[in-house]
Amino acid sequence: MNIEGILYPAVSLGGLGLLFGAGLAFAAQKFKVDVDPKITTIRDLLPGANCGGCGLPGCDSFARAVAAGEAPVDGCPVGGPELADALAEVMGVEVAGSAKKVAKVICNGGSDKCKEKFIYNGIQDCIAANMVNGGSKSCKYGCLGLGTCVTVCPFDAIEITDTGLAKIIPEKCTACLKCVEACPKNVITMVPYEQEVVITCNSNDPGKVVRQKCSVGCIACQICVKACPEQAIDFENNLAFINYDKCTNCYICVEKCPTKAIEGRLKKEEEAPAAV
């Protein structure tokens, strides 16, 4: 046995390894990319759901955008105000004070209140049903209740009620906007979490047509517009809109609405309307 047989391979391989290692260490120094430490800090704070609710592809991009000042610190809908505060601290800015929003189905016309056009036996999916003459519901603006939003919701925050309406649980909703995008009827909107008074009708039909089809639709009477002490209700395309910045949740419109198309319990489910 000769010693070279062991020495040569060991030394040459070790030498090569050392050489490459040193070269890489040198290259790592020379080509060092300075990653903003803020990016890593922000990324660690984010929920990591990668839901895209902020409008950017994933939490990594959002962290980079925030660090670069291109995205607002309160841009993450999942994290909510707590996260916004934490991010504002990292970035050294003040939160603009935008409230947490939740998705809301603005239709109350369940099977007991809104008439059906025909019996739908097709694929149990709103998008498919919507292709068949706009679905079986007589009101073409209403919630079909076949649960496409339930399927896309990553947070299990939507359920279908007994009357065939999608219902979003505000406590679970993280405002990722997946259901808003998926809904073929565009009957889901974003409403501030604190907002209690919401108009639960999406119909742009004139009052007479609405009255024929649904017992809880907005019949475009504009009583709420006149009744509102804050002038917080606008009226457009046969449908009333609440300006959430002005609304004080006084419940006057809820009481005045002749068809009960304004719902006064987004947050406080069972509380008496006159409580505020």
Added chain:
Amino acid sequence: MSISSIFIILISAIFVNNFVLSRFLGVCPFLGVSKQVETAMGMGMAVTFVMTMASIITYVAQRFILDTLGIEYMQTIVFILVIASLVQLVEMVIQKTSYTLYQSLGVYLPLITTNCAVLGLTILNIQNEYNLIELIFHAIGAAIGFSLAIVLFAAIRERMELADLPVVFKGFPVALLTAGLMSLAFMGFMGLV
């Protein structure tokens, strides 16, 4: 060595002995990174660069270290060391110089480290006793062949996504069938050189 011999090496590496479809080397990225033509092209470019550089460096290592010391049996492990270090270096340089390219290549760049097409190429270079110029062209040919195969495959797979297939064939089964058919098709080049 003449122009014609270089041409033969090039054509043979691209078509006749295509690394993926005839030698069945580098099948992992071929199947893994071929869902979109764009990423397939990025992978092809990264592989081209690494193959060419690795061929030159391993040739030097073979001639001046392994052959001189008479330890040719250390070839595989030394070559892997060379390729791994090289990929690391390429990754650093790309990250520094072109962040967009770095992002689009993503995880595939470090994956080249374990790409057997690169190791296979460097060993074939030595086995075929190519000189420096020949092996550079062999590397370029191999890389073009790899890129060609993966881009063609990605284009077919993009179309396959839209095709109305039986459920059992959807996704990977049909991709494997396609790869097999492509390999058969490339057999048509046999006897060209």
